[in-house]
Amino acid sequence: MCRGWESILKPPHHKSDALTAEPRYSTSSFRYPLIVVVVVVVVVILAIVVAVVIEVAVLAVVVGVVVVVEVVKVVVVVVVVVVVVVVVVVVVVVEVLIVVKVVVVVVVVVVVVVVVVVEIELRSSSNRRSSSRSR
Incomplete structure (x- = not known):
């Protein structure tokens, strides 16, 4: 009866070693958790890549807006x-x-003014000559 209860209490993928009485894991039992780990790692890497791409896109938009504002x-x-x-x-021209x-x-x-003065002088000089001739 003890052995029956042991088989119920032990997980199905554990096999007991007769010498050590400790569970021994088979390589086939690791396939499912390994796939889960690989999928989780790939999902985390993809999430990081997507986050970086989104951040770069947002930064590109912000930099583009800043550049446009500076150009304006x-x-x-x-x-x-x-x-x-x-x-x-x-x-200045005006x-x-x-x-x-x-x-x-x-x-x-x-x-x-110069023309008028010269004309006056010429007439006055002409008048003096004519008056001196008439005497």
Whole structure:
């Protein structure tokens, strides 16, 4: 009866060694757990790979967004600088034109004054000659 109970209490895949009275495992009993371990390892590796791929994809999107934002910022700065330069050039050209206009007006006034003075001198000199001839 004892032997019957021993066979019930021992797992079916254990075989008792007569000398040591310890269970002995057969190689066929390890196949199922080995497959489970391999499947678990493969699933864990695949999960890690998928997590890394997802993280890289998210980082790529974030880096892409950051790059686009930086490019837009640079373009905005360049456009603002170009607009400021154009405005400064237009203001300088307008100021130069105003100065040129003033210079032209001054030159014309000076020329007119010189012509008038020369004309007056010529008439006055002509009048003196004619008055000296008439005497």
